[in-house]
Amino acid sequence: MESLKPDFKIHHSYPVHFTRNVFNLENPALSRALGLPREFLSGGGGATDVSGNDFGKSTEPKVSARALAILDDGLVSLNPEIPSLLVDYFDLLRPYIQLESTITLPGGESCKNDLSNLTRIYEAVARYGIDRHSYILAIGGGALIDVVGFAAATAHRGIRLIRIPTTVLAQNDASIGVKNGMNFAGRKNFIGSFAPPHAVINDFALLRTLSPEDRRAGMAEAVKVALIRDPAFFQWMEAHAGQLGRFEDWALQHLIVRCAELHLNQISGGGDPFESGSARPLDFGHWSAHKLEELSGHQLRHGEAVAIGMALDSVYSCRAGLLEEKQMMRVLSLLTDLGFSLYCPWLDELNVDQALQEFQEHLGGELCITLLDSCGTGLELNEIDGTIMKESLAWIKESYEKIGDVRGKSASQVSAKSKNGTSELKAAIHVSSESEKVP
Numbered sequence: 001m002e003s004l005k006p007d008f009k010i011h012h013s014y015p016v017h018f019t020r021n022v023f024n025l026e027n028p029a030l031s032r033a034l035g036l037p038r039e040f041l042s043g044g045g046g047a048t049d050v051s052g053n054d055f056g057k058s059t060e061p062k063v064s065a066r067a068l069a070i071l072d073d074g075l076v077s078l079n080p081e082i083p084s085l086l087v088d089y090f091d092l093l094r095p096y097i098q099l100e101s102t103i104t105l106p107g108g109e110s111c112k113n114d115l116s117n118l119t120r121i122y123e124a125v126a127r128y129g130i131d132r133h134s135y136i137l138a139i140g141g142g143a144l145i146d147v148v149g150f151a152a153a154t155a156h157r158g159i160r161l162i163r164i165p166t167t168v169l170a171q172n173d174a175s176i177g178v179k180n181g182m183n184f185a186g187r188k189n190f191i192g193s194f195a196p197p198h199a200v201i202n203d204f205a206l207l208r209t210l211s212p213e214d215r216r217a218g219m220a221e222a223v224k225v226a227l228i229r230d231p232a233f234f235q236w237m238e239a240h241a242g243q244l245g246r247f248e249d250w251a252l253q254h255l256i257v258r259c260a261e262l263h264l265n266q267i268s269g270g271g272d273p274f275e276s277g278s279a280r281p282l283d284f285g286h287w288s289a290h291k292l293e294e295l296s297g298h299q300l301r302h303g304e305a306v307a308i309g310m311a312l313d314s315v316y317s318c319r320a321g322l323l324e325e326k327q328m329m330r331v332l333s334l335l336t337d338l339g340f341s342l343y344c345p346w347l348d349e350l351n352v353d354q355a356l357q358e359f360q361e362h363l364g365g366e367l368c369i370t371l372l373d374s375c376g377t378g379l380e381l382n383e384i385d386g387t388i389m390k391e392s393l394a395w396i397k398e399s400y401e402k403i404g405d406v407r408g409k410s411a412s413q414v415s416a417k418s419k420n421g422t423s424e425l426k427a428a429i430h431v432s433s434e435s436e437k438v439p
């Protein structure tokens with residue numbers, strides 16, 4: 001018997017732009033992402049790529065290409081002018097590109113739970129003749145972009161996707177990478193694919209209407225990537241926790257760009273962009289976070305759950321002798337200084353063994369959990385000591401529940417309370433860690 005062995009490589013490259021006012025008629029970011037030449041729009045909206053460079057070469061105009069825009073209803077309800085701004089922008093791009101329709105879908109996690117959202121996108125793709133030379137624009141939070149990304153990756157086996165993320169978390173993490181996903185049978189991201197986007201445009205001005213809770217939630221992913229990859233970024237966050245906690249524009253923008261850059265470095269330089277191995281460094285704190293999100297019926301935001309998950313894995317790292325206690329306290333302090341609540345009622349229902357097993361199933365292959373060696377260095381372990389993890393969980397619950405009764409409230413609802421109680425909280429941690437030596 002003969003065997004054949006096809007062997008080919010596919011190169012992926014896509015721009016991640018940072019700009020303001022992407023729908024301003026003089027801002028060329030979107031027209032360039034659509035392949036129109038540099039001189040097509042006269043302006044110069046000041047858009048740059050992640051390294052601060054001007055845009056790269058644009059390709060020839062795609063004559064008569066079609067576009068379909070899917071928008072997040074949470075964004076549109078607070079910015080009702082966006083659909084007509086988009087129509088005006090595309091009017092300038094005729095005859096090269098035709099915006100066939102703008103569709104608004106529910107934003108937030110519920111969007112990922114409802115497969116009928118996929119059907120709506122597929123129907124529009126069919127109705128408006130959106131083909132593999134067309135563009136789908138996904139404009140909204142990470143959840144909507146995950147859904148549109150899956151639809152775009154699967155309709156006609158892949159339509160070019162331009163992501164315009166409008167939350168902190170989507171701009172610094174969810175929308176810049178190569179994954180999409182939907183929830184199924186109560187399991188987070190059970191459905192999904194790896195599909196790099198055609199382009200990403202991060203517009204800081206769109207964050208203006210985002211709730212304080214969603215701004216804060218996005219910062220969790222920055223703490224995460226700093227903890228596993230960049231001690232200097234972690235120190236910067238510690239030094240500017242006040243400005244970050246007040247969501248000062250310059251501080252938040254710096255956090256988003258650096259966090260995006262670290263994520264992209266991992267994806268493009270980490271050797272496993274499509275996660276065929278078991279190591280998942282960017283999932284620090286996520287094994288329990290995903291479970292807590294599910295247990296809360298998604299009342300807990302992804303970033304809020306990740307903050308709690310990172311606290312738990314930092315305490316575990318310390319108890320397991322990997323991380324100095326002083327370093328662990330730095331993690332917990334930064335998270336509470338940023339306004340995160342490290343207790344949520346669903347911690348009581350977290351079944352460590354089951355959550356670890358589900359995480360392993362999601363990874364495929366052997367269990368691989370990222371833990372901490374220091375504030376800036378992660379390390380991967382293939383075994384978790386269930387007893388130590390349960391003790392760590394009990395310690396988190398006991399220490400942070402002292403802030404007050406938060407049962408039935410989401411972490412964001414209690415974050416104001418935890419801010420008021422920060423000194424009480426720190427005292428509680430101190431007493432607890434003194435009484436046990438190691439937490």
Ligand SMILES: NC(=O)c1ccc[n+]([C@@H]2O[C@H](COP(=O)([O-])OP(=O)(O)OC[C@H]3O[C@@H](n4cnc5c(N)ncnc54)[C@H](O)[C@@H]3O)[C@@H](O)[C@H]2O)c1
Binds near residue numbers: 072181302
């Ligand atoms: N694909 C990936 O690699 C990846 C990575 C990390 C997270 N995620 C996913 O991202 C999702 C979380 O995304 P998120 O944090 O962006 O939250 P989200 O998408 O749930 O949005 C939060 C809320 O903000 C609203 N909103 C969006 N933009 C707004 C704006 N500018 N002004 C006012 N309201 C606005 C939305 O309607 C929603 O109600 C989770 O489902 C998570 O699993 C995906």
Ligand SMILES: [Zn+2]
Binds near residue numbers: 173221286302306
């Ligand atoms: Zn995450």
